[in-house]
Amino acid sequence: MSLRILSAATLIAVGLLGDTASAVALSDAAGRYAISNNGSSIRFAIGKIGGGGLNGAFGQFKGTIRIDGGDIGRSRVDLTIFPDSVGTGQGRVDAFLKSDAVFDVANSRQITFRSTSVQRTGDNSAVITGQLTARGHTFTEKFTAELQGMKGGQISFHVSGKVFRSRYQMDVGTPIYSNIVAFDMQFSGRRG
Amino acid sequence: MLRNTDTRYGWASIGLHWLIALLFIGQFGLGLVMVRIASQRIAFELIQLHKSFGFLLLGLVLVRIGWRLGNASPELPEEVGPMERRAAPAVHVLLYAVQLVVPLSGWVLVSVSVLEIPSMPFNLFVMPHLPLQVSDAAETFWIFGHKWLAYAGIALVVLHVLAALRHHFWLRDVVLVRMISPFFPTSARKPE
Numbered sequence: 001m002s003l004r005i006l007s008a009a010t011l012i013a014v015g016l017l018g019d020t021a022s023a024v025a026l027s028d029a030a031g032r033y034a035i036s037n038n039g040s041s042i043r044f045a046i047g048k049i050g051g052g053g054l055n056g057a058f059g060q061f062k063g064t065i066r067i068d069g070g071d072i073g074r075s076r077v078d079l080t081i082f083p084d085s086v087g088t089g090q091g092r093v094d095a096f097l098k099s100d101a102v103f104d105v106a107n108s109r110q111i112t113f114r115s116t117s118v119q120r121t122g123d124n125s126a127v128i129t130g131q132l133t134a135r136g137h138t139f140t141e142k143f144t145a146e147l148q149g150m151k152g153g154q155i156s157f158h159v160s161g162k163v164f165r166s167r168y169q170m171d172v173g174t175p176i177y178s179n180i181v182a183f184d185m186q187f188s189g190r191r192g
Numbered sequence: 193m194l195r196n197t198d199t200r201y202g203w204a205s206i207g208l209h210w211l212i213a214l215l216f217i218g219q220f221g222l223g224l225v226m227v228r229i230a231s232q233r234i235a236f237e238l239i240q241l242h243k244s245f246g247f248l249l250l251g252l253v254l255v256r257i258g259w260r261l262g263n264a265s266p267e268l269p270e271e272v273g274p275m276e277r278r279a280a281p282a283v284h285v286l287l288y289a290v291q292l293v294v295p296l297s298g299w300v301l302v303s304v305s306v307l308e309i310p311s312m313p314f315n316l317f318v319m320p321h322l323p324l325q326v327s328d329a330a331e332t333f334w335i336f337g338h339k340w341l342a343y344a345g346i347a348l349v350v351l352h353v354l355a356a357l358r359h360h361f362w363l364r365d366v367v368l369v370r371m372i373s374p375f376f377p378t379s380a381r382k383p384e
Contacts, residue, residue: 048310049310049312049318050310050318050320052308090307092306092307096232096236099232099233100232100233101231101232101233101235101236102233172233172236172237173236173240173309175312176240176309176310
């Protein structure tokens, strides 16, 4: 089963890269990848009543992706986000998000995600389940990951998911602003 | 007795007067607190509450102006001197003007704010923004305008209250008590 999954991932990677010569062997895909801020992004959007919404991104984060060559289900993702790096393009909104109203960066400097399971859902996709901790509150959240490419020791994923901010004591402004935060993340990792 | 007569205010005028007075003074206090409170979370909620009461105030003031135009205005007592007789209507017009302009300027302020936070009075419905150009300069101007109009309004209210107290305790006439009940015996308040 796990061999089939990794085979599929490899075939997809080959297809995405469009270069048969750059095909990655199964043994090459397995390993530990450090998420690089270069080529990675964590964007989020919160809808607001009447249309539009609040869009922002975190500029600083770190993490690792460990792909288990023997059992993809035992692969792990660890991610740490530094909410002090949040940016929306509007300084006053950034200050508000960093305040006690939302992230409370003075008392809670990190948001962490630790995966607990990885379940394949398609040829190149999987659902990553894990524990998201923010402002001292931990809940189980699920994200959809899609493999986008592997080349030269680098791997890239697109990850998306929705989180209820009320779980983390960040529900200020509801119902004017939606309780749901939609994450749109791009991760690029280098093996090592 | 709902409607005014030539000598008495009816319950509608009395009710609107005290409700609007309570709202206007309360809004002034809430405005002072919400921009000084340290917690951004509480400040945000208080600002939304201030907006909700502001729209309620605006609606009540429009009803009050309509009621005033469609009803008789009780005459001032005979003892009132010529100068005060001329000044009183002007002060009343000014009071109506600030009751109208202060909440309107607040609506303008939220409409031109670059934060573009929707207004949702008491979380019941979306009050659309006025069709005005959003800009930092316009927001700065209307923060200043809204604040100083409110200060001017509260100064007028203080003047109005002092005048009412003068009538009640100094002149001992019916000017204040007829705004409390349409059935207060006028003979009890004649000057000694």
